Amino acid sequence: MIDLKHYEVWFVTGSQNLYGPETLEQVTFHSQTIASALDDVKAIPVKIVYKPLVTTPEEIYNLALEANSAKNCIGLILWMHTFSPAKMWIGGLQVLQKPFVHLHTQFNRDIPWAEIDMDFMNLNQSAHGDREFGFICSRMRFERKVIVGHWQDENVLARLGTWTRAACGWHDAQTARFARFGDNMREVAVTDGDKVNAQMRLGYSVNGYGVGDLVRYVNEVSDSEIDRLVRDYDEQYVVAAELRSGGDRHPSLRDGARIEMGMRHFLEDGNFQGFTTTFEDLHGLTQLPGLSPQRLMAEGYGFAGEGDWKTMALVRAMKVMSAGLPGGTSFMEDYTYHLNPDGMKVLGAHMLEVCPSIAAGKPSLEIHPLSIGGKDDPVRLVFDSKTGPAVNASIVEMGNRLRMVVNAVDTVGPDAPLPKLPVGRAVWAPQPDLKTAAAAWIYAGGAHHTCFSLDLTAEHLEDFATIANMEFLLIDKATTISGIRKELRWNDLYYHLAQGL
Numbered sequence: 001m002i003d004l005k006h007y008e009v010w011f012v013t014g015s016q017n018l019y020g021p022e023t024l025e026q027v028t029f030h031s032q033t034i035a036s037a038l039d040d041v042k043a044i045p046v047k048i049v050y051k052p053l054v055t056t057p058e059e060i061y062n063l064a065l066e067a068n069s070a071k072n073c074i075g076l077i078l079w080m081h082t083f084s085p086a087k088m089w090i091g092g093l094q095v096l097q098k099p100f101v102h103l104h105t106q107f108n109r110d111i112p113w114a115e116i117d118m119d120f121m122n123l124n125q126s127a128h129g130d131r132e133f134g135f136i137c138s139r140m141r142f143e144r145k146v147i148v149g150h151w152q153d154e155n156v157l158a159r160l161g162t163w164t165r166a167a168c169g170w171h172d173a174q175t176a177r178f179a180r181f182g183d184n185m186r187e188v189a190v191t192d193g194d195k196v197n198a199q200m201r202l203g204y205s206v207n208g209y210g211v212g213d214l215v216r217y218v219n220e221v222s223d224s225e226i227d228r229l230v231r232d233y234d235e236q237y238v239v240a241a242e243l244r245s246g247g248d249r250h251p252s253l254r255d256g257a258r259i260e261m262g263m264r265h266f267l268e269d270g271n272f273q274g275f276t277t278t279f280e281d282l283h284g285l286t287q288l289p290g291l292s293p294q295r296l297m298a299e300g301y302g303f304a305g306e307g308d309w310k311t312m313a314l315v316r317a318m319k320v321m322s323a324g325l326p327g328g329t330s331f332m333e334d335y336t337y338h339l340n341p342d343g344m345k346v347l348g349a350h351m352l353e354v355c356p357s358i359a360a361g362k363p364s365l366e367i368h369p370l371s372i373g374g375k376d377d378p379v380r381l382v383f384d385s386k387t388g389p390a391v392n393a394s395i396v397e398m399g400n401r402l403r404m405v406v407n408a409v410d411t412v413g414p415d416a417p418l419p420k421l422p423v424g425r426a427v428w429a430p431q432p433d434l435k436t437a438a439a440a441w442i443y444a445g446g447a448h449h450t451c452f453s454l455d456l457t458a459e460h461l462e463d464f465a466t467i468a469n470m471e472f473l474l475i476d477k478a479t480t481i482s483g484i485r486k487e488l489r490w491n492d493l494y495y496h497l498a499q500g501l
Contacts (some may be wrong), residue, residue: 274302
């Protein structure tokens with residue numbers, strides 16, 4: 001499982017030596033107090049580490065180099081307590097390879113109206129010190145998040161927590177390794193793409209492996225390992241009678257367990273964080289892997305079907321970003337529509353591989369025919385999703401850039417039971433409505449595969465896209481078709497011109 005507590009975000013305060021040692025001692029005390037308080041905030045899932053005050057170009061430059069080489073440092077919170085002349089920051093910012101968030105705050109919440117004097121004013125200068133820092137960031141064209149408000153305000157703390165989760169996802173991607181069993185689903189456009197460009201832009205590497213490489217691992221799984229997995233299934237799921245020991249389909253369950261354990265060994269030996277499969281390349285496997293991707297996703301692995309490596313990597317990033325949260329995150333697909341005028345909805349699912357982390361109750365472990373892939377009937381977990389606000393996200397290549405498309409949705413229960421649909425599934429009402437959302441998604445070129453999360457918000461994903469310097473397009477309650485088409489045209493022009501900036 002993914003644990004974010006070993007990650008660190010460094011709290012860095014800028015000032016200058018003009019004010020003398022007494023003032024700088026107060027600045028240091030204030031900074032230590034804020035950093036310590038942030039480290040205790042439950043909404044922030046990582047360690048907040050205080051770093052000594054920086055007042056010279058050399059200190060800033062050396063801090064940036066230290067951050068770059070610190071394995072567990074995923075980013076920095078930068079704050080100018082006093083005025084910190086921004087030319088001092090140029091060298092450090094030029095070499096800094098970790099993302100940063102600009103916190104525009106001040107130590108005191110309220111102006112002490114009766115006591116305020118020039119000493120107080122000289123000490124508490126964030127109101128214009130951060131503007132000086134903001135100028136140099138904009139002049140250097142840094143994409144970054146700016147959070148404004150008092151450091152004890154719950155909204156500020158929540159937004160800091162959101163950014164740290166996005167920074168965790170980005171940090172994980174920088175060294176992530178992904179495996180593709182087989183290639184892309186033949187003739188499909190959106191799931192294909194430039195893996196070299198992705199590694200240059202996003203950090204992670206994607207490499208292909210023949211299904212025979214996986215089959216070798218599957219064939220080496222011992223009966224005792226299968227026995228142990230079958231016992232886990234009995235404890236965690238409602239296992240269909242025909243799959244239980246003595247049932248006439250129990251051998252199929254053992255085949256599914258063998259595939260799962262083989263996948264586990266392959267992924268662990270190669271230090272992979274995610275994988276893809278395709279039903280067009282199953283040579284040597286008895287059934288399309290369904291149960292195994294479901295269970296591996298629940299433990300934090302990225303996954304997508306049909307060779308869709310971009311969605312698989314996004315699933316992994318969103319799994320990291322949502323670690324420790326209760327809602328669940330899964331590979332997903334807009335499968336079919338409910339177009340009743342009284343309430344249009346989307347039924348989301350996939351052939352088999354929806355993560356049980358989103359399940360509303362105890363999943364049922366079942367076996368059913370699958371009319372695609374040409375293999376034995378596969379075992380899979382069947383369930384309805386939890387309900388509540390959620391997001392669907394997709395990353396697509398637009399030639400000269402990557403684009404993230406996000407739709408805010410409201411997950412609801414099905415209108416009636418689905419006794420003949422043996423898959424994990426979710427039903428949602430897209431914002432602002434299905435007609436607008438679907439049209440906007442299609443205009444934007446969003447993929448048919450997505451990552452669906454009941455834990456994350458559009459802000460998490462926008463923060464990730466900002467860190468990645470990626471185009472971000474949000475479809476929500478404020479979206480109109482006229483507006484989204486204009487935004488797409490403006491973005492095309494911007495990214496064309498930005499190549500020369």
